[in-house]
Amino acid sequence: MSKAFEDLIAEQAVKLEETSEAIDDEVNEKVLASEDEVLYPENVFAHMVIDHLAEAAVISIPQDQQSDEHFFEHAFRGNIGRHKVDIWGSALFRCAGSEGLYELHLFGSDYKARDGFEEMTGENYKSMYDQMFRFYTNAKSGKLQEKMSSSHPSYKVAQRIGYLAEAGKIVSIRSWMLTNRVFAGKQKHGRVVFDGVECTSSIVDLKYLADLRGGKVEINQDFTNIGGVEGVMLPAHDDQDYDCILSWVSGSILSQLYSNHGTAIVAANVRAYLGDRGRINAGILETIENAPSRFLAYNNGLVISADHADYRDGKLYALEGIQIINGGQTTASIYNAWLRARNSKKLGRISEEQILENLAKLRVPMKIVVSRKSMTDDDRAQFRQMISSTANSQNAVKRSDLSANDPFQMAFGDVVNKMRTPENDCWFYERARGLYQAELMRIKGNRVAVNNFNALYPKAKLFAKDDLALAYVAWSGDARTCAAGKEKAFSVFCEAVREDPFFEFDPYTKYEISKEKAQALISQWILFKALQKAVTRSKTNPIKNPRIAVVYTIALLGKRYGDDMHWDRIWSRQEPSAELMNKLVDMAYDVDAIIRRNLGNFMISMFGRQAKCQEVLDREFSFDGRDFESVYELRD
Numbered sequence: 001m002s003k004a005f006e007d008l009i010a011e012q013a014v015k016l017e018e019t020s021e022a023i024d025d026e027v028n029e030k031v032l033a034s035e036d037e038v039l040y041p042e043n044v045f046a047h048m049v050i051d052h053l054a055e056a057a058v059i060s061i062p063q064d065q066q067s068d069e070h071f072f073e074h075a076f077r078g079n080i081g082r083h084k085v086d087i088w089g090s091a092l093f094r095c096a097g098s099e100g101l102y103e104l105h106l107f108g109s110d111y112k113a114r115d116g117f118e119e120m121t122g123e124n125y126k127s128m129y130d131q132m133f134r135f136y137t138n139a140k141s142g143k144l145q146e147k148m149s150s151s152h153p154s155y156k157v158a159q160r161i162g163y164l165a166e167a168g169k170i171v172s173i174r175s176w177m178l179t180n181r182v183f184a185g186k187q188k189h190g191r192v193v194f195d196g197v198e199c200t201s202s203i204v205d206l207k208y209l210a211d212l213r214g215g216k217v218e219i220n221q222d223f224t225n226i227g228g229v230e231g232v233m234l235p236a237h238d239d240q241d242y243d244c245i246l247s248w249v250s251g252s253i254l255s256q257l258y259s260n261h262g263t264a265i266v267a268a269n270v271r272a273y274l275g276d277r278g279r280i281n282a283g284i285l286e287t288i289e290n291a292p293s294r295f296l297a298y299n300n301g302l303v304i305s306a307d308h309a310d311y312r313d314g315k316l317y318a319l320e321g322i323q324i325i326n327g328g329q330t331t332a333s334i335y336n337a338w339l340r341a342r343n344s345k346k347l348g349r350i351s352e353e354q355i356l357e358n359l360a361k362l363r364v365p366m367k368i369v370v371s372r373k374s375m376t377d378d379d380r381a382q383f384r385q386m387i388s389s390t391a392n393s394q395n396a397v398k399r400s401d402l403s404a405n406d407p408f409q410m411a412f413g414d415v416v417n418k419m420r421t422p423e424n425d426c427w428f429y430e431r432a433r434g435l436y437q438a439e440l441m442r443i444k445g446n447r448v449a450v451n452n453f454n455a456l457y458p459k460a461k462l463f464a465k466d467d468l469a470l471a472y473v474a475w476s477g478d479a480r481t482c483a484a485g486k487e488k489a490f491s492v493f494c495e496a497v498r499e500d501p502f503f504e505f506d507p508y509t510k511y512e513i514s515k516e517k518a519q520a521l522i523s524q525w526i527l528f529k530a531l532q533k534a535v536t537r538s539k540t541n542p543i544k545n546p547r548i549a550v551v552y553t554i555a556l557l558g559k560r561y562g563d564d565m566h567w568d569r570i571w572s573r574q575e576p577s578a579e580l581m582n583k584l585v586d587m588a589y590d591v592d593a594i595i596r597r598n599l600g601n602f603m604i605s606m607f608g609r610q611a612k613c614q615e616v617l618d619r620e621f622s623f624d625g626r627d628f629e630s631v632y633e634l635r636d
């Protein structure tokens with residue numbers, strides 16, 4: 001057990017323990033609920049973690065997958081000669097903006113219920129990475145295909161990867177090690193070039209998952225291998241609660257940084273270059289080709305937030321908790337130019353060698369804002385959002401996005417947290433992460449006050465702003481956005497409530513939210529939550545990975561009966577009627593069956609993000625024979 005591991009556990013034991021218990025509970029619930037098929041805990045864990053990574057934009061999923069792309073589980077464990085191969089699954093996507101080129105993702109799953117915490121050592125890291133990466137090398141050589149049966153789920157994947165690798169069409173490989181152990185090393189990301197292919201690796205361990213649950217993506221970068229980065233420090237003073245470092249990096253170094261961390265590094269950038277599939281900005285390419293020395297003058301550069309900086313003697317040696325909050329377009333465009341030039345794919349009017357040389361010369365300005373430790377996670381998230389919205393003049397970005405202090409959030413929270421239910425208690429609306437716990441901590445030690453608080457605000461009636469957004473956006477018919485996760489749904493929700501005539505919004509004053517309107521929104525969440533619980537915990541036939549079926553079921557019902565629902569009837573009971581639930585559950589099973597018949601090469605959680613998912617439901621699902629009109633909540 002390393003000293004770094006012991007120190008990390010001592011510092012973050014409570015957060016890690018809570019995360020570990022939550023993971024174990026979710027895995028156990030799904031494993032035990034499945035009676036018709038055997039679910040292995042490491043597979044459930046992998047699905048759960050990948051969903052979280054995709055939702056946080058750490059893994060960028062194409063909006064519309066092509067027939068030659070895939071993302072699914074195909075576990076293989078065996079030996080090729082004296083060496084072990086162990087992989088959980090993979091994803092193959094068309095490379096951004098390049099005809100016939102691909103990026104490959106490899107996934108390994110290391111999970112078991114543990115008493116206490118277990119360290120993932122550097123040796124564990126290397127062993128897991130090697131076993132995953134051998135899937136690629138042995139697929140390329142053909143040894144893997146010779147070893148396994150043609151009926152094995154991995155066989156066709158290995159064939160496809162082998163063909164593309166031999167043809168030089170795989171230009172980047174990203175290996176993901178998913179584990180509920182704790183890695184205490186400073187760098188959870190690695191990068192090498194193997195046979196000309198850009199290969200990166202990431203450890204997603206218990207600490208990473210704890211941060212992810214708290215809305216934070218853990219990204220650290222060390223610059224000591226290049227002797228540090230020159231910079232000027234503008235330290236905090238008076239009321240300024242941050243340090244600022246002005247610096248620059250070459251286009252090549254920035255490209256390697258993006259290669260190491262992928263889309264996660266621009267996740268906080270509201271204009272992040274996600275889903276564009278890598279088109280290179282024409283202006284940036286023009287500068288790279290013809291005037292790389294002018295880039296510093298022409299481009300506004302990057303604004304980067306960080307939790308900690310190792311700055312000494314005029315040089316920056318390391319950053320922790322990085323996010324590029326302004327400059328995502330610049331970063332991804334430079335990376336795509338660099339990657340495609342490295343793989344000898346023509347970009348413009350000059351040679352690939354010249355483009356690489358120009359990128360090495362190119363200087364990208366950086367303003368690095370280092371938050372002081374006194375900031376809470378929520379304060380830091382709001383600070384990043386404010387920097388992004390004020391610094392970005394190229395696109396109209398509303399300051400209210402993702403903000404706990406949005407006028408709607410303030411108004412809705414004020415109404416809800418004072419509004420008694422028919423059961424004489426209250427719902428607690430958590431417009432800021434951790435607000436419920438903060439209120440409890442404020443009265444800690446006063447037993448009477450704590451008991452009164454728990455009676456007035458039972459934990460079963462705690463719901464967050466992204467819960468509200470998910471239910472609202474699903475009922476509005478946009479299941480595809482909901483399938484991409486709560487954060488995506490919340491972004492859409494922030495814009496939708498400004499235009500929904502259901503609310504009376506004056507940008508110069510505030511929202512007017514009556515109790516009836518607040519009750520209707522809460523009732524949408526009650527319905528959503530009830531359906532999710534019903535299909536997950538069914539003793540006879542639980543839906544595996546139910547989120548996609550639930551959001552599409554709610555969306556279909558909302559499109560059909562959106563104007564006819566009597567939300568006050570759900571509010572009066574604080575639950576949907578049994579008749580409505582029975583029909584909704586039947587509908588959810590049918591929706592799930594239709595989706596699974598059309599998955600193709602994708603896991604269901606990834607397929608739900610695709611336009612094709614909605615298309616097949618529009619084509620195959622019917623309300624014929626479903627008598628919803630007689631349901632209590634829909635009767636006139």
